[in-house]
Amino acid sequence: MRAIAFREDRCKGCLLCMTVCPKQIIIVSNRFNKAGYKVVEVLEKNVDKCTSCAACALVCPDNAIILGPRKRRKKGEVADAREA
Amino acid sequence: MTQNKAVYSLPSVLADVPMHYCPGCQHGLAHRLVAECLEELGVAEKAICIGSIGCSVFIYNYLLVDTVEAPHGRAPAVATGVKRARPDNVVFTYQGDGDLASIGLAEILHCANRGERVTIVFVNNTVYGMTGGQMAPTTLLGQRTTTCPEGRCKEHEGQAIKMCEIVAGLGGTAYAARVALDTVKNVKQAKKAVHKAFEVQLEKKGLGFVEILSTCPTNWKMTPVQANKRISEEMIPYFPLGVFKDVTSAEDKG
Ligand SMILES: Cc1ncc(C[n+]2csc(CCOP(=O)(O)OP(=O)(O)O)c2C)c(N)n1
Numbered sequence: 380m381r382a383i384a385f386r387e388d389r390c391k392g393c394l395l396c397m398t399v400c401p402k403q404i405i406i407v408s409n410r411f412n413k414a415g416y417k418v419v420e421v422l423e424k425n426v427d428k429c430t431s432c433a434a435c436a437l438v439c440p441d442n443a444i445i446l447g448p449r450k451r452r453k454k455g456e457v458a459d460a461r462e463a
Numbered sequence: 464m465t466q467n468k469a470v471y472s473l474p475s476v477l478a479d480v481p482m483h484y485c486p487g488c489q490h491g492l493a494h495r496l497v498a499e500c501l502e503e504l505g506v507a508e509k510a511i512c513i514g515s516i517g518c519s520v521f522i523y524n525y526l527l528v529d530t531v532e533a534p535h536g537r538a539p540a541v542a543t544g545v546k547r548a549r550p551d552n553v554v555f556t557y558q559g560d561g562d563l564a565s566i567g568l569a570e571i572l573h574c575a576n577r578g579e580r581v582t583i584v585f586v587n588n589t590v591y592g593m594t595g596g597q598m599a600p601t602t603l604l605g606q607r608t609t610t611c612p613e614g615r616c617k618e619h620e621g622q623a624i625k626m627c628e629i630v631a632g633l634g635g636t637a638y639a640a641r642v643a644l645d646t647v648k649n650v651k652q653a654k655k656a657v658h659k660a661f662e663v664q665l666e667k668k669g670l671g672f673v674e675i676l677s678t679c680p681t682n683w684k685m686t687p688v689q690a691n692k693r694i695s696e697e698m699i700p701y702f703p704l705g706v707f708k709d710v711t712s713a714e715d716k717g
């Protein structure tokens with residue numbers, strides 16, 4: 380399970396999650412979802428920095444964020460992207 | 464693979480569907496807090512929601528509980544009837560500031576004064592959201608809206624109404640708190656307050672009231688991030704956060 384994943388169909392690109400992430404790893408992607416919102420993302424290389432603190436999920440008004448277990452994965456163990 | 468236990472999961476009483484709210488609108492967050500509290504208190508099965516008129520009018524699509532849609536402002540009166548007819552159910556209203564503090568001012572005051580065993584979730588976003596951002600009783604002085612384009616003026620329109628303080632002053636109110644949704648810390652506080660507002664109903668102490676300071680980026684003509692900042696910069700200085708009444712803590716002390 381990926382430490383953090385976004386349900387892109389739910390994201391409205393409000394960027395509130397970006398403002399609360401202590402690791403500052405949430406960024407605006409260059410993708411638009413079906414509803415026309417520019418969604419956010421965490422680059423693959425930064426996923427491991429996520430501690431699953433849940434700050435982003437707590438403030439997301441649209442329940443677009445899925446978090447994995449709080450435990451840090453071992454180095455080299457790559458989580459599946461997207462599928463949560 | 465490690466045990467995949469998510470640190471964060473959505474309450475099952477919250478429908479897993481996209482919500483119609485504007486980007487950054489915190490109605491969705493307020494819905495989730497209510498859903499989490501219902502679930503944690505184990506009362507989701509017997510909860511009855513009294514919906515109101517405003518952007519949250521479709522709340523029955525999002526909270527999987529029985530719902531009665533009340534006419535504009537009348538949710539506390541409808542809640543009174545529902546609770547008296549079904550005292551074993553957990554009854555709550557979900558209302559905006561146009562709904563509760565303007566057209567429905569009489570209903571909320573008398574409901575609180577009578578001490579009905581209901582919970583009131585009051586979302587204050589300082590405007591009439593659904594109808595296009597007209598001035599509400601809670602609009603701040605100087606705030607521009609479509610019906611006060613020069614900014615709310617004290618001489619003509621008076622100051623913003625502080626509902627939480629007024630409701631706290633009524634005899635039947637068991638708990639009244641004002642919270643905000645702008646920071647992680649405040650969201651956590653907000654959830655505690657919603658929890659407590661339901662607990663006083665369950666303990667038959669009286670009315671539970673939570674005023675939630677919330678954004679309406681669309682009608683404030685701000686980005687969601689700017690709107691969120693406005694809560695701490697403009698709203699909280701005028702609408703202080705805190706618990707204004709808690710009869711259970713008084714009992715503890717006494
Ligand atoms: C009796 C009646 N009068 C007026 C209206 C029009 N109306 C619909 S929503 C609304 C204001 C809602 O504002 P608020 O309660 O602040 O909720 P928000 O949309 O901001 O969440 C009004 C005046 C109505 N539906 N019924």
Ligand code: SF4
Pocket residue numbers: 385389390391392393394395396397418419435438439440441442443444487
């Ligand atoms: S808070 Fe939610 S809706 Fe807003 S940008 Fe982040 S994931 Fe998207």
Ligand code: SF4
Pocket residue numbers: 483484485487488489490518588592593678679680681682
């Ligand atoms: S108009 Fe305002 S209150 Fe209504 S959904 Fe949009 S942001 Fe939310």
